[in-house]
Amino acid sequence: MADRMFLVLFCLVIGSFPVCADTVSLDAARVGDLLEVSITLKGGDAEQVIASIQDGLKSEIVFQARLYERNWGLFSFLGDRLFVERKVVQVAYFDFFEDMYVVESELKGTRKYEQREEFMRDFFQLADLRLQDMRDLKREPGSYYILARIRLDPVRLVPPLNIISLFYSSAVTPWQEIQIPGHPEPKL
Amino acid sequence: MRFYPRNPTPVGLLVLVLILVVLVALIVVFSQTILASLANVDAQANTIVLIASIILPLILLGIIIYQLVLLIRERTLKRPGSHLKIRLLLFFVFVSLISSIPQALLSVSFINATIGFWLQAGIEEGLRGALDISLEYYRGLVDNLDRFNSSRAMSSLLRDIRLDPDRMWRNIQDANSSVHSVQIFDEEGREVVFRGNQNSRVEFSVLDKVTGNLPKEDREALSILRNITSHNLFGRVYYSIVGTILTEGFDAKARQLTESLENFSQLNRYRRLFRIVLVVFYLIFSFPIFLLSILVSFLLTDEISRPIANLEEATRRVAEGDFSFRVLTRSEDELSGLVSSFNRMLAELSHSRKKLIQAEKINAWQDIAQRLAHEIKNPLTPIKLSAQRILKVYGKNPETIDQILEPAISAIIQEVDNLNQLLQEFREFARLPGPNLEEMNIGQIVKEVAEVYQHLSRTIHFDFSHLDEIILRADKKQMKQVFANLFKNAVTAMPAGGEIRVSTDIVKKENSNYCRIRVRDNGRGIDENTRTFVFTPYFTTKKDGVGLGLAIVERIIFDHDGSIHFETEVGVGTTFFIDLPMEMRKL
Numbered sequence: 034m035a036d037r038m039f040l041v042l043f044c045l046v047i048g049s050f051p052v053c054a055d056t057v058s059l060d061a062a063r064v065g066d067l068l069e070v071s072i073t074l075k076g077g078d079a080e081q082v083i084a085s086i087q088d089g090l091k092s093e094i095v096f097q098a099r100l101y102e103r104n105w106g107l108f109s110f111l112g113d114r115l116f117v118e119r120k121v122v123q124v125a126y127f128d129f130f131e132d133m134y135v136v137e138s139e140l141k142g143t144r145k146y147e148q149r150e151e152f153m154r155d156f157f158q159l160a161d162l163r164l165q166d167m168r169d170l171k172r173e174p175g176s177y178y179i180l181a182r183i184r185l186d187p188v189r190l191v192p193p194l195n196i197i198s199l200f201y202s203s204a205v206t207p208w209q210e211i212q213i214p215g216h217p218e219p220k221l
Numbered sequence: 222m223r224f225y226p227r228n229p230t231p232v233g234l235l236v237l238v239l240i241l242v243v244l245v246a247l248i249v250v251f252s253q254t255i256l257a258s259l260a261n262v263d264a265q266a267n268t269i270v271l272i273a274s275i276i277l278p279l280i281l282l283g284i285i286i287y288q289l290v291l292l293i294r295e296r297t298l299k300r301p302g303s304h305l306k307i308r309l310l311l312f313f314v315f316v317s318l319i320s321s322i323p324q325a326l327l328s329v330s331f332i333n334a335t336i337g338f339w340l341q342a343g344i345e346e347g348l349r350g351a352l353d354i355s356l357e358y359y360r361g362l363v364d365n366l367d368r369f370n371s372s373r374a375m376s377s378l379l380r381d382i383r384l385d386p387d388r389m390w391r392n393i394q395d396a397n398s399s400v401h402s403v404q405i406f407d408e409e410g411r412e413v414v415f416r417g418n419q420n421s422r423v424e425f426s427v428l429d430k431v432t433g434n435l436p437k438e439d440r441e442a443l444s445i446l447r448n449i450t451s452h453n454l455f456g457r458v459y460y461s462i463v464g465t466i467l468t469e470g471f472d473a474k475a476r477q478l479t480e481s482l483e484n485f486s487q488l489n490r491y492r493r494l495f496r497i498v499l500v501v502f503y504l505i506f507s508f509p510i511f512l513l514s515i516l517v518s519f520l521l522t523d524e525i526s527r528p529i530a531n532l533e534e535a536t537r538r539v540a541e542g543d544f545s546f547r548v549l550t551r552s553e554d555e556l557s558g559l560v561s562s563f564n565r566m567l568a569e570l571s572h573s574r575k576k577l578i579q580a581e582k583i584n585a586w587q588d589i590a591q592r593l594a595h596e597i598k599n600p601l602t603p604i605k606l607s608a609q610r611i612l613k614v615y616g617k618n619p620e621t622i623d624q625i626l627e628p629a630i631s632a633i634i635q636e637v638d639n640l641n642q643l644l645q646e647f648r649e650f651a652r653l654p655g656p657n658l659e660e661m662n663i664g665q666i667v668k669e670v671a672e673v674y675q676h677l678s679r680t681i682h683f684d685f686s687h688l689d690e691i692i693l694r695a696d697k698k699q700m701k702q703v704f705a706n707l708f709k710n711a712v713t714a715m716p717a718g719g720e721i722r723v724s725t726d727i728v729k730k731e732n733s734n735y736c737r738i739r740v741r742d743n744g745r746g747i748d749e750n751t752r753t754f755v756f757t758p759y760f761t762t763k764k765d766g767v768g769l770g771l772a773i774v775e776r777i778i779f780d781h782d783g784s785i786h787f788e789t790e791v792g793v794g795t796t797f798f799i800d801l802p803m804e805m806r807k808l
Contacts, residue, residue: 088486089479089482089483089486090483090486090487091483126479129352129356129479130355130356130359130475131436131437133436145436188487188490190487190491191480191483191484191487194488194491194495196495196498196499196502197491197494197495199498
């Protein structure tokens with residue numbers, strides 16, 4: 034019994050340090066004076082999401098984008114400065130009354146889809162996220178870069194079950210980095 | 222000497238109370254804030270929480286292990302009160318367990334019972350049934366609108382669109398009571414007729430001439446279902462939109478129903494993991510509190526056992542002869558009364574002991590004075606007699622004085638020399654200094670001393686076959702004196718010659734190791750009447766002896782924290798046993 038308990042605890046502790054095989058496709062574009070990013074999850078387990086929401090549950094995907102300013106020189110060991118961070122949460126479920134897939138987010142409101150493929154494409158993607166006004170980026174080209182990652186929970190746990198996520202959370206992709214448009218990568 | 226007990230208790234208690242307050246605050250914050258908004262906690266935050274929940278108990282565990290190590294060390298060193306401390310600690314831990322284990326079992330069984338109650342058979346099925354009924358009702362309404370709007374009957378009813386729209390509306394209501402509104406648009410999207418509930422009215426431009434069921438629209442508390450169909454009337458195309466308004470609150474209730482179903486479905490799916498996590502959570506919160514209770518137990522144990530340990534220490538010191546020891550206490554409880562009584566008793570004991578020592582000293586000096594007077598008186602008689610004889614011969618026959626002068630004066634000188642030797646040895650005995658400790662080889666010392674006696678008497682044989690070379694910390698000069706005195710006595714006891722065997726051995730007394738040196742002779746032995754006085758100063762059976770040899774031996778061995786005793790048998794011989802500590806403490 035003690036061994037089993039230990040095994041469970043071990044798995045819970047290990048589970049709190051997630052590793053994910055999925056990757057992030059990250060694009061950035063300059064639209065006027067605004068810096069917009071599009072983040073897409075590649076290799077996300079669509080079947081698990083569909084199975085979950087058709088079972089009456091909800092799935093959640095969290096897009097996290099950060100704009101960093103490089104810290105060069107004497108104090109580079111302190112790390113780069115986080116300039117701005119955006120986090121967008123999208124929740125998906127199936128509307129049994131209307132036979133439609135629904136995606137809800139604070140950023141884009143409620144969207145309904147009849148077609149499964151269209152729903153999956155939109156759920157795994159966050160397009161045209163306004164990250165920053167480019168006029169505020171005063172430093173020279175190459176001083177800024179973007180990091181993004183995605184966390185997918187095929188089953189969004191409801192309270193009080195969500196305490197499970199303290200020990201075991203769904204996989205999070207590694208951070209994906211790109212240079213912002215018009216700011217070439219610095220030569221080191 | 223005064224003994225001041227350590228008194229960290231108020232500070233320690235304050236620290237523990239602070240830890241408890243912090244712990245409770247953390248638990249409250251954790252449960253109120255973090256658990257309530259877990260949905261927003263990302264993996265990194267989870268890791269921080271997890272690490273925090275591990276580090277705190279680990280710190281407490283570390284302190285407890287440290288305290289335990291100290292306690293075990295105290296026990297190993299046999300510090301006063303350590304045994305009582307361990308027993309008290311075990312008692313407190315036992316009491317903590319008695320109170321916490323039933324509580325834990327109760328909590329876990331309560332959790333299980335609650336989850337079991339939530340998941341009792343039928344609730345999820347009931348919810349799914351309710352959802353199916355709702356869906357059936359909803360789809361019935363949608364199908365009804367679709368069938369009705371695309372039916373020929375509807376096309377017929379719409380023929381009154383121009384002549385009498387009100388009659389058309391009445392006929393539609395008669396034909397299908399579920400229809401709460403009708404809206405007709407011409408091909409250009411202009412509204413021709415609208416009848417029914419105004420909430421159902423819609424702009425045609427948003428419809429884009431798509432026929433079929435429209436998505437459900439929510440307006441405030443109302444949910445509206447619509448169907449749009451095209452009709453050919455009078456050679457033109459018209460679009461009819463029939464609408465029905467769902468029961469007020471239907472949408473909210475349907476949402477509640479799906480959410481409840483989601484909750485139950487999740488609970489059912491993760492109940493095993495949830496139970497384990499709840500137990501882990503319980504442990505995370507309760508384990509530090511349990512550890513804290515053990516820490517408090519340490520503190521209370523220390524508090525309770527300290528006065529008793531002080532008393533134990535005091536009795537030990539008194540047993541060692543330190544009567545100046547006093548126990549101080551700051552408390553005002555029963556133990557302080559006991560401590561006061563103990564201190565009073567010590568004071569009286571110390572006073573009595575001083576008196577006793579004084580009396581013993583006087584007795585000893587009286588005894589020595591008597592013995593010394595006796596020893597001095599003995600040679601005085603021949604001195605007096607010799608002097609009187611010289612005077613007498615000088616008075617009566619001065620011419621014959623030459624005949625007696627030399628032997629009389631020689632006798633006087635001899636006795637004065639004896640007196641001088643007596644006083645010299647007395648002075649040496651009285652002034653015997655403390656041992657000057659250094660590492661020495663006891664076997665080597667024995668052989669060095671024996672060599673002298675070997676030269677003096679050819680009839681004496683020394684046997685060192687069992688003499689080991691053991692290193693001791695002792696005063697080399699004094700040790701030589703010990704063996705010289707013993708060998709001297711042995712040689713005297715064997716006038717016709719004999720064997721002196723010296724052997725060494727390691728013996729253990731209680732927890733200390735001793736070097737035991739045996740000096741055995743095969744002389745005449747010591748008779749029973751004399752045995753009691755062997756180590757008594759000025760007691761001697763030899764004509765030319767002073768009686769201080771063995772007294773000095775005993776004194777030297779005693780000064781080395783050792784002991785000496787002997788076994789003897791008349792006609793067989795005597796063996797002296799000397800025990801010297803292997804680890805001599807610094808004097």
